[in-house]
Amino acid sequence: MAFIWHVVLLFSFLAAAVNADMKLDCGPDFVTLVWTESRSQADPSLLHLGNCFPNTVSGMEAKFNVDLGDCDFRKMVTGDTITYTNDLTYDSTPDSVIDPFTHPVVCVYERPKDWYPVMYEPTFHTYGLGDLTFYFGLMNDDFSGPAESTSFPLGSLIRITASVEQKSHQPLLLLLEECVAATTPELQPDSNVFPIINNQGCLVDSKRARSRFEPRVKSSEIRLSVQAFRFADGEEVFLHCQLAAWDPIGLDNSKKACHYVKEHGWELLDNPSYSQLCDCCESSCKSRRARSIGASGNHGVVQKAVLKLPLT
Structure with a gap:
């Protein structure tokens, strides 16, 4: 290679x-x-x-x-x-x-200056084991390419894409398990954090702001719009997330993507008719287990990611 x-x-x-x-x-x-x-x-x-x-x-x-x-x-x-x-x-x-x-x-x-994420279609007919390529980055307003802006004013929407290139793997569903903002590129026990997505897959920031999950284009990609917020004036801000690539068969309240829709309540991104899976966003959901796709009988892998947010 x-x-x-x-x-x-x-x-x-x-x-x-x-x-x-x-x-x-x-x-x-x-x-x-x-x-x-x-x-x-x-x-x-x-x-x-x-x-x-x-x-x-x-x-x-x-x-x-x-x-x-x-x-x-x-x-x-x-x-x-x-x-x-x-x-x-x-x-x-x-x-x-x-x-x-x-x-x-x-x-x-x-990263090479001319590198950009590969646009690919999910391969639902292939199975097997191979290396996974994750992507996590800032996008332009229509998610057609990397963000051109170097700053986001307070109240504007920050477009973020996370994806996993499946290659020879079985079909994968990409989820954001948890996201928090912090002032350091590494999280410490005493870090000052601002929750965006809790550890139950619920976009808690959608209850207090215009943040939301955007409709999926493919199962192996998830799009997120986060309203730029005021946090730690004068300091750098980093978004810490856990990306989870899962077997897409059978969503339940332990693996899901939920956001709050005004006047409708919590809604499941992938199938709003099953939004009852999001009911536990107001309480406590069954904890997720990180599992390796490479092991027999297991259904997912979790990858940590950090993204610097150019807030102004």
Whole structure:
């Protein structure tokens, strides 16, 4: 797999696990990862990166050298960056004294200036496993292309699109699980946040403003209009969302997109005749479970995304 953009970040850090060192080198179209253990009870051959096992294991060291198009890497395009994420997982044996663990693997690249999201039709007839490409960005007023404006005055509508490119996957329904505005690109326990969509898939901002979900064009894309709001004067504002790609069969109150329509109440985006699924938006809905499409019998994958909002 070849890319026309260049790497702007070589990502190397110490893993949080005790007595372990993870070194990550993000190449233009490949990843080299070396995990070194000092715990004699650990077995590095039990590590896997996504669905890939180590290329080599020597002593207490496991080495991966893989393409970004392999190993179930997830691709997220946000603003000026393209981010690839995966999980390094240790599956311990039942009699092992080393507990199973998972560490995130992240590579960040500069987005080419002429790159734009691929326009595609959902492929309802294909099934299988392949890498997912997510897109999350600001759009122009008719959602026909990226936003040209660099600022949004108070009260104007900010158009946002989230989508997932299905490729060889089964049909996917793209949902926004939760969105909050914050003044930092990373959320902390004490972060000052402004809720847009709660963790029940309900667009709570539609009750107090003109924010709304726009009609779908395809199941693998969701369009959101958010009314520009006053939040943390003089500070940058970032929109933090969880994008969920789900098996579209059977909406229920644990996976849905609801917004509030004046004089009608809560309405289900994908089928207003089943808007009773939104009744719990005023109380508490069954919590969503993040599940991996790559595992047998599972029906979805969740991807975190951050978007800078140029509010004025």
